[in-house]
Amino acid sequence: MAGIVPLLNHFTYRNNELYCEDIPVANLAEKYGTPLYVYSQAAILKQLQALQEAFSELKPLVCYSVKANSNLSILRLLAEHGSGFDVVSGGELKRVSVAGGQARQTVFAGVGKTDEEIAAGLTAGVLMFNVESEEELDAIVRVAQSKKIQAPVALRINPDVDPKTHRYISTGHKESKFGMDIQRSLLLAEKFKGSESIKMIGIHMHIGSQITSTTPYSSAAAKSVDIITRLREMGHPIDWFNMGGGFGISYDGKTSPSISEFAAAVIPSIRKTGCRLVMEPGRVIVGNAGILISRVIYTKVSGEKRFLIQDAAMNDLIRPSLYESFHGIWPVKVPAGFPSPPDDFETSRINGTKLCDVVGPVCESGDFLAQDRALPPLNRGELLAIFSAGAYGMTMASNYNSRPRPAELLVNGSGVVVARRRETFDDLIAEELNPLS
Numbered sequence: 001m002a003g004i005v006p007l008l009n010h011f012t013y014r015n016n017e018l019y020c021e022d023i024p025v026a027n028l029a030e031k032y033g034t035p036l037y038v039y040s041q042a043a044i045l046k047q048l049q050a051l052q053e054a055f056s057e058l059k060p061l062v063c064y065s066v067k068a069n070s071n072l073s074i075l076r077l078l079a080e081h082g083s084g085f086d087v088v089s090g091g092e093l094k095r096v097s098v099a100g101g102q103a104r105q106t107v108f109a110g111v112g113k114t115d116e117e118i119a120a121g122l123t124a125g126v127l128m129f130n131v132e133s134e135e136e137l138d139a140i141v142r143v144a145q146s147k148k149i150q151a152p153v154a155l156r157i158n159p160d161v162d163p164k165t166h167r168y169i170s171t172g173h174k175e176s177k178f179g180m181d182i183q184r185s186l187l188l189a190e191k192f193k194g195s196e197s198i199k200m201i202g203i204h205m206h207i208g209s210q211i212t213s214t215t216p217y218s219s220a221a222a223k224s225v226d227i228i229t230r231l232r233e234m235g236h237p238i239d240w241f242n243m244g245g246g247f248g249i250s251y252d253g254k255t256s257p258s259i260s261e262f263a264a265a266v267i268p269s270i271r272k273t274g275c276r277l278v279m280e281p282g283r284v285i286v287g288n289a290g291i292l293i294s295r296v297i298y299t300k301v302s303g304e305k306r307f308l309i310q311d312a313a314m315n316d317l318i319r320p321s322l323y324e325s326f327h328g329i330w331p332v333k334v335p336a337g338f339p340s341p342p343d344d345f346e347t348s349r350i351n352g353t354k355l356c357d358v359v360g361p362v363c364e365s366g367d368f369l370a371q372d373r374a375l376p377p378l379n380r381g382e383l384l385a386i387f388s389a390g391a392y393g394m395t396m397a398s399n400y401n402s403r404p405r406p407a408e409l410l411v412n413g414s415g416v417v418v419a420r421r422r423e424t425f426d427d428l429i430a431e432e433l434n435p436l437s
């Protein structure tokens, strides 16, 4: 079915040395230290544009999912290029506002919105709240009444399709903490049909993340047609179909549907409804637009195992520890006699590589970025690139083991913006006042 998503899009090896756009990554590591997140502006914009074009028939509003990477420089870049936003907290709403994003192009999702967050969304004037339970809708009505503002809402409906992704990131089935099943959603819509405090303008279906098949999307979109008809029959002015996010990307060169294939899966059904489309993509915009750079601290052999102990850890990139997810890894400067990495990172095919666990300094056996990975022999001080780290990397980073979080750079051609400075030890203790009182 699909074409290969270029894994090294805007990250290229030239003379066996890694570049981000036109900048040698090793120079960035020297200047800004490691571990270090590096993002390519061109790669981010290319994906946004591909989404806007592939779905253009449905006048799409791309609401970038802030949780994937919430750096203000990235949000600003996306806002400047016509993106809206999907937020799940008051904190994300604040980020969008500071970055110059438009509230009227922002959707507010999340299973546990507090009254304060609902009030903030209403005051800001968000496009709609994605409502995930009956009690939440009651709360929205209460807050809307107290503020005398009519709240625009979309019910988050679980179409009960199997997205065939990791169980931790699968959401669209009937028994999910997220959203409501079809039956309950229709009952709720019936109950609120005369309400003046809300205006039900859409439906929302987010079925999971890192989805690598178009079938769950076509099934969900097909189910939405009948639901939208029934809601309109009740008198709800449904104008929007929000298909959520979830488009999978290639972490290992294996094919994943292209953006136009995802579009082809939903367009025929949504065309029938006459709705405008909202989507909430995160990973597909930033995932392959970012890498994490680390430096080898020690190499060691223990029993039969080789370890490469480097300075990026689970607190910097938790995906391998949390989901056992795969990230391509290769030296920033490839040692003599070795090639640049193959697209599929099947590095065990390369002569002279040795299997090793790439681990960090954190005191957990689960602190690894890769296990039994074939890499060239490396020495203390050498740099590694961990690929496809632009989504759910820095946003899931923590200070575990009192480790300051990495700096983030945004590269544009041969220009660099420090999108976030490296944290300091003082930052780590800044919130803890009066330790002796």
Ligand SMILES: Cc1ncc(COP(=O)(O)O)c(C=O)c1O
Pocket: 065, 068, 086, 109, 110, 206, 208, 209, 210, 244, 245, 246, 247, 280, 281, 282, 283, 284, 391
């Ligand atoms: C409601 C909602 N929208 C959008 C997203 C973004 O998903 P992805 O990064 O897979 O596109 C998520 C995360 O799964 C989500 O929960």
Ligand SMILES: N[C@@H](CCCC[NH3+])C(=O)O
Pocket: 067, 169, 209, 210, 319, 391, 392, 396
């Ligand atoms: N954090 C996850 C995805 C969760 C999506 C958020 N709903 C990941 O890294 O793949």
